[in-house]
Amino acid sequence: NDYVLPNTALSEGQLDANFFQHIPYLEEMNSKENLGITWTVKVHIEPMGLYSDKISSLDELKDGATIAIPNDATNGSRALKLLADNGLITLKDTEIASVLDITSNEKNLKFKELDAPALPRTLVDVDAAVINTNYAIEGDLNPLEDAIVIESAESPYANVLAVKEENKDSEKTKALNTVLNSEKTKKFIEEKYEGSIFPAF
Structure with missing residues (x-):
């Protein structure tokens, strides 16, 4: 129920990754707070x-x-x-x-x-x-x-996996990227949300 704590916790090393935000929000928070986090893969779109x-x-x-x-x-x-x-x-x-x-x-x-x-x-x-x-x-x-x-499926606000910049190419992050952009995940999103949320990959 909060858009700020997941990013500060990630920046401080309490989390290895988070997945709740779109790129414009991440970029805005990063520029304001200098959090040192980045995104790796797009996962799904939650249309507004x-x-x-x-x-x-x-x-x-x-x-x-x-x-x-x-x-x-x-x-x-x-x-x-x-x-x-x-x-x-x-x-x-x-x-x-x-x-x-x-x-x-x-x-x-x-x-x-x-x-x-x-x-x-x-x-x-x-x-x-x-x-x-x-x-x-x-x-x-x-x-x-x-x-x-x-919003349509063409929305630019895909939710992304976020990590600290120095962990972008770590094995843990690569494993998460693979799982979150897998056919199994795509099928889960499509079946669970029946079109109200859709895959972004």
């Missing part, structure tokens, strides 16, 4: 989706509606880009977008930036929320059935 307890389609989103999005820079940007891709807002052409980069907002949408793990619980208080799939599943939401809109 827009969920609501109050509406079932974008057409029903009222003027002035409030949408909750993650409050970390990379996932907040990802959420805004999903909304832009579906015509709700337009954004400046920037790699990491924030609400300050919104150039048009015809429905006068309001944005509430919150901790990503808390987003499923906020659905009672907002009109809609953009939620990472892992937290959607934990909140008993089915991405394929409950998401009003969802």
Whole structure:
């Protein structure tokens, strides 16, 4: 339920590897904290989706509606880009977008930036929320059935295996790379998640 501790624990040597984040998030944290970690292989994509307890389609989103999005820079940007891709807002052409980069907002949408793990619980208080799939599943939401809109398989946000830079070519890391990019793992992802999470290799 935390996006920070797995990376600090890895950087400090408490972990040999972690597997929970996409490349933009890893790169942002690395540049901020100088953690000395890197990624090796892409494993799967957990598409981000827009969920609501109050509406079932974008057409029903009222003027002035409030949408909750993650409050970390990379996932907040990802959420805004999903909304832009579906015509709700337009954004400046920037790699990491924030609400300050919104150039048009015809429905006068309001944005509430919150901790990503808390987003499923906020659905009672907002009109809609953009939620990472892992937290959607934990909140008993089915991405394929409950998401009003969802990222495509072409999403650049594949989850990756992360290790300390000096361990990138170690035998342990190579073994993990092989297992995580194996046909057995691919089959497991496809069967377990039935399309709500998909392989990235």
